[in-house]
Amino acid sequence: MKLYSIAVLLKTPEGKGKILTSQNELSSFGYFQRATVGEFMTFTNKILVERTATSSRASVKEQEYICHVYVRSDNLSGVVIADHEYPQRVAHTLINKVLEEFTEKCPQAQWSSVKENEVPFAQLKDYLQKYQNPKEADAMSKIQSELDETKIILHNTIEAVLQRGEKLDDLVEKSEGLSMQSKTFYKTAKKTNRCCVIL
Amino acid sequence: MDLNNAFKRDPLIDEYDILPVVEPKHNRSPFILENHKLGVEAWAMKVLLKYSLNRLIGWRSRNPSDQFIDPMDICNLSRAVLLFNADNYTAWNIRKELIENGTLSLSDDLAFGALVLSKYPKSPETFIHRRWLFQQLLDYCLSSSSGSNTSCSAAAASNEEALVNMEAIDVDVGAHPELGDRLHGAFSLESSRLLKSQTLRELQVCTQAAERYQCNYHAWSHRIWIIKHCLNCSLQVLISELETTNKWTSNHISDHSGFHFRQFLLRELHNKKSRLQSSHAKSSTYFLLAEMDYVADLIKSYPDHEALWYHRRFVFQELLKKEHIEEGFKQRRLELTGQEQPEFSYESNITDLRSLLISQEIEICSVQSSEKDACKGLDYLLGKNYVHWLQSL
Numbered sequence: 024m025k026l027y028s029i030a031v032l033l034k035t036p037e038g039k040g041k042i043l044t045s046q047n048e049l050s051s052f053g054y055f056q057r058a059t060v061g062e063f064m065t066f067t068n069k070i071l072v073e074r075t076a077t078s079s080r081a082s083v084k085e086q087e088y089i090c091h092v093y094v095r096s097d098n099l100s101g102v103v104i105a106d107h108e109y110p111q112r113v114a115h116t117l118i119n120k121v122l123e124e125f126t127e128k129c130p131q132a133q134w135s136s137v138k139e140n141e142v143p144f145a146q147l148k149d150y151l152q153k154y155q156n157p158k159e160a161d162a163m164s165k166i167q168s169e170l171d172e173t174k175i176i177l178h179n180t181i182e183a184v185l186q187r188g189e190k191l192d193d194l195v196e197k198s199e200g201l202s203m204q205s206k207t208f209y210k211t212a213k214k215t216n217r218c219c220v221i222l
Numbered sequence: 223m224d225l226n227n228a229f230k231r232d233p234l235i236d237e238y239d240i241l242p243v244v245e246p247k248h249n250r251s252p253f254i255l256e257n258h259k260l261g262v263e264a265w266a267m268k269v270l271l272k273y274s275l276n277r278l279i280g281w282r283s284r285n286p287s288d289q290f291i292d293p294m295d296i297c298n299l300s301r302a303v304l305l306f307n308a309d310n311y312t313a314w315n316i317r318k319e320l321i322e323n324g325t326l327s328l329s330d331d332l333a334f335g336a337l338v339l340s341k342y343p344k345s346p347e348t349f350i351h352r353r354w355l356f357q358q359l360l361d362y363c364l365s366s367s368s369g370s371n372t373s374c375s376a377a378a379a380s381n382e383e384a385l386v387n388m389e390a391i392d393v394d395v396g397a398h399p400e401l402g403d404r405l406h407g408a409f410s411l412e413s414s415r416l417l418k419s420q421t422l423r424e425l426q427v428c429t430q431a432a433e434r435y436q437c438n439y440h441a442w443s444h445r446i447w448i449i450k451h452c453l454n455c456s457l458q459v460l461i462s463e464l465e466t467t468n469k470w471t472s473n474h475i476s477d478h479s480g481f482h483f484r485q486f487l488l489r490e491l492h493n494k495k496s497r498l499q500s501s502h503a504k505s506s507t508y509f510l511l512a513e514m515d516y517v518a519d520l521i522k523s524y525p526d527h528e529a530l531w532y533h534r535r536f537v538f539q540e541l542l543k544k545e546h547i548e549e550g551f552k553q554r555r556l557e558l559t560g561q562e563q564p565e566f567s568y569e570s571n572i573t574d575l576r577s578l579l580i581s582q583e584i585e586i587c588s589v590q591s592s593e594k595d596a597c598k599g600l601d602y603l604l605g606k607n608y609v610h611w612l613q614s615l
Binding site for chain 1: 237239241242254256257259261264433434472473474475476523524527
């Protein structure tokens with residue numbers, strides 16, 4: 024059971040995903056893979072927020088990972104990346120909590136003007152640590168009541184989230200957030216079919 | 223070769239990986255050393271593996287050109303092969319020979335094997351090689367003890383007897399520091415220390431391997447082997463292992479292998495029930511009942527995991543054994559009333575008690591699954607299968 028990352032994003036009026044703050048926990052990855060994995064997490068966060076409709080929830084499986092997304096009605100969004108063992112409802116509760124607290128710390132007016140990934144939000148790191156074990160985070164008991172009525176849409180791959188005509192390979196190729204190294208990593212990982220990197 | 227230099231420069235390398243550089247781009251070494259981690263560019267890995275393997279096989283088959291290689295070079299060649307192909311047992315066997323003729327030290331090879339497992343956590347050949355290493359280590363300890371300490375030469379004569387003294391090895395060093403010294407009876411001081419530290423290290427290696435690859439059967443069965451052979455299944459070890467893996471399994475709820483390990487521990491505790499009673503004043507039933515509560519709680523907290531339900535089956539089936547039924551009822555009764563009941567004849571109605579237990583268990587599970595009501599998810603199905611199984615008992 025593992026949480027890999029939490030991110031708070033803004034879905035801009037143009038439909039782009041803008042990261043406001045994010046936190047990764049990559050110690051389980053190989054030393055040389057961490058940078059690449061981090062880049063791919065950011066990449067995935069954006070792709071998912073951009074393709075999830077406002078005020079809806081989704082959980083997207085991809086290999087041994089599940090990405091939980093929630094885009095609120097005010098377009099503030101949260102993405103949690105975890106493994107298959109991690110309880111889905113806890114992940115979505117966590118997103119709710121983080122988004123609420125974030126709104127308190129950083130009012131809506133600032134969202135569009137702040138620079139990418141530069142909002143100070145130290146609590147995120149604590150959340151990532153605390154929720155590694157959902158039982159200790161005392162999240163199990165309250166889940167049922169706290170989660171609103173919004174239905175969680177399930178997708179089996181990231182490809183399934185993409186719009187018609189979009190290809191994951193092309194998106195990776197075109198992405199500016201991914202370094203050359205990460206792109207080669209993606210290609211070789213895909214060729215040898217090793218599931219070492221997200222996507 | 224650069225690889226050898228890298229190991230010379232930093233003998234503490236604890237992790238390595240292949241970097242996705244398909245072609246040599248610059249005139250630089252393809253090895254990157256950072257923070258005790260070694261990176262090897264993919265193209266260089268291919269060249270290196272081919273070269274090393276050819277020379278090693280050449281030497282093995284007494285090719286004239288490869289006839290006279292320095293033993294140290296053989297060691298390095300086998301290392302290069304194993305780093306990228308961990309299941310090459312010819313290379314592992316060559317290393318066994320190197321250890322026998324003293325070129326390579328046991329602890330160096332154990333450290334190297336741990337490095338290989340960081341990249342290939344499931345490699346069976348690596349685990350098997352490590353078993354051989356530990357066998358050597360045990361033999362060495364036994365022989366050195368008979369030489370240095372005459373009083374225990376009798377113990378050394380019989381493996382079995384000497385190993386019993388190892389009961390004192392405590393896995394949780396911090397918890398029982400005073401026990402560490404009791405080893406001296408069997409082995410000389412130095413070799414017992416070596417064995418103890420290597421065994422503790424080995425348990426860590428197993429945990430890391432299990433962490434890196436889920437359902438890592440090889441890692442867990444190697445752990446069982448270590449506990450059986452190097453720690454002689456001592457009660458202390460079994461109980462402390464039960465405690466330490468408790469946290470691990472609650473964090474890896476779909477790992478069948480982890481639960482299988484706990485089943486081994488519970489069974490071993492049962493095999494030693496008379497000693498358990500005398501030294502810890504606990505029955506093996508006590509541990510089984512605790513395990514039942516533990517797994518029931520996990521099932522409730524984390525629905526949809528098959529491994530948990532199978533573990534529950536195991537625990538329940540164990541509890542249905544005759545001696546556990548009696549003991550279990552005594553215990554539950556004790557908890558309820560707070561005092562020991564006057565002698566109560568269990569013998570006559572053991573079959574009644576057995577069916578009572580089954581029907582209770584069925585009831586618990588049906589209540590649970592009806593709570594889950596309409597959402598007939600995977601967990602509902604798993605619960606239904608379990609009840610079905612109970613009915614067939």
